[in-house]
Amino acid sequence: MRLELQDLTVRRGTRVTVDRASLSAGPGEFIGLIGPNGAGKTSLMRAALGLIAASGSSSLTALPPARRALAAAWLPQTREAAWPVTAEALIRLGRIPHARPDADPAHIEAAMARMGITHLRARPVTELSGGEQARVLIARALAQDTPILMADEPIAGLDPAHQIGAMATFRTLADEGRLVIASLHDLGLAARHCTRLVLMDQGRIAADGPPAKVLTPALLAQVFGVQGYFAETPEGPVFQPLRLTAP
Amino acid sequence: MVRLAAALVITLAGAAAAEPQRVVSVNLCTDQLAMLIAAPGQLQSVSWLAADPSVSLMPDQARSVGLNHGSAEEVFLQDPDLILAGTYSTGPATEMLRRLGMRVETMAPATSVEDVRAAITRMGALLGQPARAAKVLADFDADLAALPKGAPRRATTYGANGYTSGPETLSGDVMRRAGLVLLTEGAGQMALEQLVMAAPELIVTGSRYPTPSRAESVLDHPALAAIPADRATVPDRDWICGLPAIVGTAERLAQ
Amino acid sequence: MKVLLPLSALCALLMLASLLIGPAGAGLGGSLAALWSGEGALGLVMREIRAPRAVLGLLVGASLGLSGAAMQGYLRNPLAEPGLIGVSASAALGAVIALQTGFATAFVLALPIAALAGAVLAVGLILIMAGPGGGSLALILAGVAISALAGALTSLVLNLSPNPFAANEIVFWMMGSLADRSWLHVAIAAPFMAAGAAMLWGAGRGLDALTLGEDAAASLGIDLPRLRLRLVLGVAAMVGAATAVAGAIGFVGLVVPHLLRGAVGARPGRLLAASALGGAALVLAADIAVRLILPGRDLKLGVVMALIGAPVFLHLIWRQRRGR
Numbered sequence: 016m017r018l019e020l021q022d023l024t025v026r027r028g029t030r031v032t033v034d035r036a037s038l039s040a041g042p043g044e045f046i047g048l049i050g051p052n053g054a055g056k057t058s059l060m061r062a063a064l065g066l067i068a069a070s071g072s073s074s075l076t077a078l079p080p081a082r083r084a085l086a087a088a089w090l091p092q093t094r095e096a097a098w099p100v101t102a103e104a105l106i107r108l109g110r111i112p113h114a115r116p117d118a119d120p121a122h123i124e125a126a127m128a129r130m131g132i133t134h135l136r137a138r139p140v141t142e143l144s145g146g147e148q149a150r151v152l153i154a155r156a157l158a159q160d161t162p163i164l165m166a167d168e169p170i171a172g173l174d175p176a177h178q179i180g181a182m183a184t185f186r187t188l189a190d191e192g193r194l195v196i197a198s199l200h201d202l203g204l205a206a207r208h209c210t211r212l213v214l215m216d217q218g219r220i221a222a223d224g225p226p227a228k229v230l231t232p233a234l235l236a237q238v239f240g241v242q243g244y245f246a247e248t249p250e251g252p253v254f255q256p257l258r259l260t261a262p
Numbered sequence: 263m264v265r266l267a268a269a270l271v272i273t274l275a276g277a278a279a280a281e282p283q284r285v286v287s288v289n290l291c292t293d294q295l296a297m298l299i300a301a302p303g304q305l306q307s308v309s310w311l312a313a314d315p316s317v318s319l320m321p322d323q324a325r326s327v328g329l330n331h332g333s334a335e336e337v338f339l340q341d342p343d344l345i346l347a348g349t350y351s352t353g354p355a356t357e358m359l360r361r362l363g364m365r366v367e368t369m370a371p372a373t374s375v376e377d378v379r380a381a382i383t384r385m386g387a388l389l390g391q392p393a394r395a396a397k398v399l400a401d402f403d404a405d406l407a408a409l410p411k412g413a414p415r416r417a418t419t420y421g422a423n424g425y426t427s428g429p430e431t432l433s434g435d436v437m438r439r440a441g442l443v444l445l446t447e448g449a450g451q452m453a454l455e456q457l458v459m460a461a462p463e464l465i466v467t468g469s470r471y472p473t474p475s476r477a478e479s480v481l482d483h484p485a486l487a488a489i490p491a492d493r494a495t496v497p498d499r500d501w502i503c504g505l506p507a508i509v510g511t512a513e514r515l516a517q
Numbered sequence: 518m519k520v521l522l523p524l525s526a527l528c529a530l531l532m533l534a535s536l537l538i539g540p541a542g543a544g545l546g547g548s549l550a551a552l553w554s555g556e557g558a559l560g561l562v563m564r565e566i567r568a569p570r571a572v573l574g575l576l577v578g579a580s581l582g583l584s585g586a587a588m589q590g591y592l593r594n595p596l597a598e599p600g601l602i603g604v605s606a607s608a609a610l611g612a613v614i615a616l617q618t619g620f621a622t623a624f625v626l627a628l629p630i631a632a633l634a635g636a637v638l639a640v641g642l643i644l645i646m647a648g649p650g651g652g653s654l655a656l657i658l659a660g661v662a663i664s665a666l667a668g669a670l671t672s673l674v675l676n677l678s679p680n681p682f683a684a685n686e687i688v689f690w691m692m693g694s695l696a697d698r699s700w701l702h703v704a705i706a707a708p709f710m711a712a713g714a715a716m717l718w719g720a721g722r723g724l725d726a727l728t729l730g731e732d733a734a735a736s737l738g739i740d741l742p743r744l745r746l747r748l749v750l751g752v753a754a755m756v757g758a759a760t761a762v763a764g765a766i767g768f769v770g771l772v773v774p775h776l777l778r779g780a781v782g783a784r785p786g787r788l789l790a791a792s793a794l795g796g797a798a799l800v801l802a803a804d805i806a807v808r809l810i811l812p813g814r815d816l817k818l819g820v821v822m823a824l825i826g827a828p829v830f831l832h833l834i835w836r837q838r839r840g841r
Contacts, residue, residue, distance in 0.1 A: 066735055084738030095730035097593035098783040111726055112738045139783070155729065159737070422682050423815075424697075451814070453540040454697055455562040474616050475683035476690075476764075480697040485565035489558075 016086055016162040017041040018063065018194060022071035025058045025218075032058040033069065034218035040196070040211075042162065045189035047205035048198040049229075050215035051239055056198040057092065059215065060165045064089050075163070084112035088159035092167035092198075094148050099139035102132060102151045109158030126157040129184050146173050153181060157188075164188065166197040170204065182208040206230055206245070206254035214238060226252050236260045281390025282344035282365075288332040288355070289348035290317060291503035292369050295385045296346055297323050298505070299395050306340050316469060317499050319507055334358040344388065372504025374435040375406065381504055398506060405509040411441045412516030415492070417464035418445035418457070422477040426452045433501045436508050437466070440515035454480055457489070464492045466515070469499075520780045524794035528575065531801035535571035536563065538805055540812050569700045574801045576703065577695070577763045580710045580755035582796015583789055585770015587717045588640075590724035590785030591748050595775060595833055596653050597643075599756045600767025603663030604639040608753075608760035609690040610667045611635025613674050617683065629709045633757030639663050640749045653837055692819030693764030695804050706758040713754030714793070716747045721786030723747075728785065766818050768826025769796050775829055799825075 018040045025033035033055045040046055048056045062069035064087060065076035075087055088109070096105060106126055110119045127133045130150045135143060140151055153169055164185070170178045178201070185195045186208045199205045205212060205226070212229040214222040216238040222229045230245050235256075243256040284306045287293045293308035297320055305327045311317055312324035330336050334355040337345060342364065347356045349370045356366050367388050372378045379399060386395020417437055419427045426446045427433040434444055445462050446452065457465075465486075470478060480486070500511045537548055541562055551559035552568065581599065588597040599605050615621040615631030646659035672687045723744040726734035735741055759766070773795040774788055781787040800818070803825075807816040 061732070064736055066732055080735075080740060081738045084736060087736070089733060089736035091730060091732040093730060095593075095728075095733070097728050097730075098778070098785060100728060100783045104782055104784055105728065108726055108729060108737065111722060152729070155733075453812075455539050455541040455566045458558050458562050458566070459541040459543075461558055471680035471682070473619070473678050473680045473683060474621070475678070475680045476686045477682035478680075483566075483697055483699050484701070485561055485699070488561055488565060 016194070017074065018087075018163055018196075019074040020059075020063055020071070021073075023059065023062050023069050023073060024071050025055070025062045025067060025069045027058075031218050033062055035071070036215075036218075036220050037071075038213065038220065038223070040194055042192045042194055043189055043210070044194050045186050045208065045210045046194075046196045047209035047212045047226075048196060048215065049200070049202060049205055049212055050221075054215040054238075055218040056215055057167050058218075060089070060167060060196065060198065064165065081112065084159070084161075086161055087163040087165060088156040088161045090153060090156040090164070090166035090169055092171070094145070094152055096140040096148060096152070099141040101137050102140055102143070102154075103127070103136040105140050105151055106155045106158050109155045109160075112159065122158050122160050126154040129157055129187075130154040131180065146177055149173055150177065150181070153184075157184075161193075163194045164196070166195070168198050168200065170197075170199070170201065178204060186210075202230065202243070202256060203254050206252045226254070230254050282342075282388075284340070284342045285344045285346065285389065286330060286337050286340055286342040287312075287346040288330060288337060289346065289369070291348060291371060291505075292346040292385075293324065294318065294320050294503055294505055295369075295381060296389065297327065298398055299382070299385050299391050300389050301391055301394070304389060304391075306342055315499075316497075317502060319499050319505065334362075338362060338364070346388070372432050373430055374432060375439060375508070377432070378402070378504035378506070378508065382506070402506040402509065405506070406439070409439060409509060409512055410516050414441055414443050415463040416445055416461070417442040417466060417515075418452075418460075418462050419466045419468070419496075420452070420457060420481070420486070421468050422475070422481070424451045424454060424457070424480050426450065426457075432504055432508070433466075433496075436501055436512045437515060440512040442515060454483055454485055458485055462489065462491045464494060464515075465489065466494045466496055468495070469497045520777065520791050521794060524791060524798060527798045528794055528801065531798055531805065532571050532575060534805055535574060535801050536567050538808055539567055540808075565699065566697070569703050570695050570698055570804070571801070573698050573703050573706070573763065574695050574804045575797045576707060576710050577759040577766065578769060578797035578800025579793040580713065580759045580796070581766060581769035581800065582773040582792040582794070583714060583717055584752045584755045585796070586774040586785070586788045586792035587720060587724065587748055588752055588770065589774055590720075590788065591727065591744070592647065592656065593727060594653055594656055595778075596771070596830070596837075597656060598768065598771035599636075599752060600765060600769070601664075601771060601830070602639070602643050602656060602660030603665075603667055604636050604643070604752065604756050605760050605765035605767060606664045606667035606671070606691070607639035608632040608636040608757045609765045610671045610674070611757065612761040613671050613690060617674050617678050626705055626708070629705050629758045629761045632761035633709060633753050635667070636753035636757040636760070637749060639667065640753050644745065644749065653834075688817060689764050691765055692817035693760075693766035693822075694807075694815055694817050695763055695800075696815045698762060702762040706762045709754045709758035713751045713758070716751035716754070717789060720744055720747050720751065721789050724785035724789070764817075764819070766800065766822055768822040768830070769799055771833075772822075772826045772829050773799055775833065 020038040023033055023036045036059055050056055061067045063073045063075055075083055106123050130153055132150050170181050182204050189195050212226050214229050221238055222234050235241055235243055240260050241256045242258050242260055243254055245254045285304055286306045287296045287308045290311040293312035307328040307330040308324050310329045310331050313321045313329055315321045332355055345359055345364055345366045347366055347368045349368045360366050372381055382395050382399045386392045428446050429444050445460050496511055501508050543559055552563035554560055555564050585598045589595055611634050612632040615628050621628040642663055643659055647655035671690055675683050675687055678684055723739045726737045726739045774792045777791045777795050781791050803818050803821040806821050
């Protein structure tokens with residue numbers, strides 16, 4: 016399934032938080048949505064999912080809500096788990112859009128295995144650490160088993176091992192033929208794992224392409240106000256921000 | 263100045279000794295008893311309740327006498343030489359009138375026919391009208407003697423909140439004089455299911471207010487309507503006060 | 518389901534106890550025989566006095582338990598309870614206005630409709646002031662304001678009543694009682710409770726999804742505006758009908774979900790049915806208790822509920838204070 020955004024525009028009061036964003040993405044892509052705070056990354060994804068009002072068009076909002084829930088899963092940035100339900104019960108919520116409950120256990124098991132949280136299944140989520148909660152919530156989105164997965168800063172607050180683990184999982188999902196879009200602040204991990212980066216600045220899509228084409232000195236200075244080191248290595252692309260550009 | 267004060271003292275003393283000329287009553291029951299016994303013009307005002315036909319037997323007469331609302335200020339300004347009050351009614355107001363030097367006489371509510379007889383005599387004495395009181399009492403006694411004895415049915419009153427009147431109440435005594443046998447030993451609340459189980463032969467209910475209340479809703483309960491017993495309705499005004507008119511109430515219950 | 522079966526059995530047991538306990542003491546066998554035959558004075562007592570009281574206790578309790586669980590699930594806050602946040606008080610205000618203006622006698626269902634209208638206003642206000650994510654502080658403060666206003670207005674309407682009995686009945690409306698209720702009261706409350714239950718029953722999936730927050734729930738295909746409408750109407754219908762016939766009984770919707778949350782794995786959807794049964798059991802038990810503790814004195818149900826509920830409420834606040 017492809018995601019097509021055409022001139023998507025979100026207004027909040029008089030402020031334009033997403034400004035005529037157009038994007039076309041398809042199976043096999045892991046898109047890192049990058050940009051400074053307030054660039055409009057979250058608004059872009061929520062508008063694409065139809066969670067906030069927007070002008071322009073999104074191929075997802077064209078679907079009725081029940082079909083949309085089978086097409087795209089969404090992992091919000093705020094990690095909410097209101098009640099002390101078990102990790103397994105929380106992950107099962109991802110199966111709500113699906114009509115066939117007999118298929119549920121397999122998907123739940125697979126999601127837990129992918130995120131390495133099978134041992135936490137019987138624990139109340141409210142008693143888990145922040146990182147464990149984050150992984151349970153990612154597993155919940157995986158259990159929804161949709162061709163498109165959108166995640167808002169899914170790896171914020173995870174330790175390095177679990178950050179790498181989560182990014183690798185997203186990449187695997189893309190390689191399996193899904194479309195994954197995640198907003199990220201860690202440009203190094205984004206450069207290393209994503210197939211494509213979309214750079215947002217003040218509501219607009221400032222650049223869109225493979226990491227080497229987006230993390231250029233000019234764009235970094237212009238959008239983030241930083242200088243960095245970028246290299247293609249046998250291990251893959253490596254990026255490290257170094258210093259602020261001179262004012 | 264001294265002569266004026268002395269004159270006042272003499273006037274007041276004289277007034278107290280002779281029959282009071284400006285009587286104010288602030289209680290529904292003393293209102294009606296006073297209206298029965300007082301000489302024309304002797305009553306200055308009675309309480310506003312006496313003009314309410316739902317509780318008073320003499321609303322027209324009360325209006326022609328004049329009404330008060332029982333506040334100390336209002337009564338004081340009418341400059342009465344005798345104030346009639348109930349034992350329990352308008353406590354603070356009567357206390358204040360006493361402190362202001364007014365003559366306040368209180369009468370306890372009647373709980374039996376004997377109480378009514380005593381009250382008639384006392385009211386005659388207070389108003390300085392013993393002859394008129396004696397006439398009222400004689401008529402009352404004659405009516406009582408002429409009261410027919412009804413069948414000894416097992417009976418009870420049933421009112422808001424399941425309240426029943428026991429034998430130590432005026433309504434209990436009136437029912438007994440009508441030949442009825444009271445179902446309850448003492449006054450108080452009786453659960454509806456206790457009433458059903460007691461199997462009364464006559465249930466006496468009182469007046470209802472036009473707007474509903476939760477307390478009275480028990481009187482609308484289908485189980486009450488389903489009890490196989492005779493019904494009688496006695497409006498509150500017919501026995502709320504100890505007046506000679508209670509004979510008429512007893513007569514109706516005896517039938 | 519392992520929770521629902523014992524709870525149903527408990528309800529059945531308490532129904533039986535409620536039928537057998539009353540001031541007109543009668544033996545177990547005799548009472549049941551009279552209930553069956555309906556003959557004699559005891560038959561009248563069993564069929565027309567005790568049976569409607571027991572049934573009404575069951576219905577009122579189930580309504581309050583279910584409403585509490587639904588509101589908590591929607592607001593994601595264990596402190597949300599119709600009695601504490603002014604929904605019951607507003608329903609009482611609606612009922613009292615209907616009774617004192619005579620609207621209640623206009624047609625059979627006028628009384629519960631007026632109570633429902635009062636409840637809708639309160640639930641709506643609560644959702645505006647403390648909608649999902651509004652936090653406990655906003656919820657409780659809005660609830661205090663609505664309760665106080667509704668209570669004061671109820672008191673005013675009763676004071677203006679020409680009926681001196683009505684003028685003293687703020688206690689009944691604020692505390693609730695099942696004494697001397699008849700089949701008529703069951704008949705006017707039951708349709709609204711059934712409609713409310715039907716609306717809330719279907720909300721289980723949505724409430725489950727809301728565990729993840731509004732955004733995630735919406736992305737799971739949950740129609741949030743429709744869920745909100747279901748909740749407002751369902752809670753208002755159930756609490757309105759219960760309050761119209763039995764007065765405002767607080768704490769049921771707080772205590773019951775709190776006690777049963779562990780048994781259903783904290784899942785808001787499964788808590789609905791369990792809380793309905795639990796609420797029924799609690800109100801039946803409390804109504805039996807008021808008859809045993811002070812027979813013949815019409816001890817108000819709300820008094821017993823507050824004695825049980827207030828400590829639970831304080832315990833919950835304490836737990837939230839410590840950050841759960």
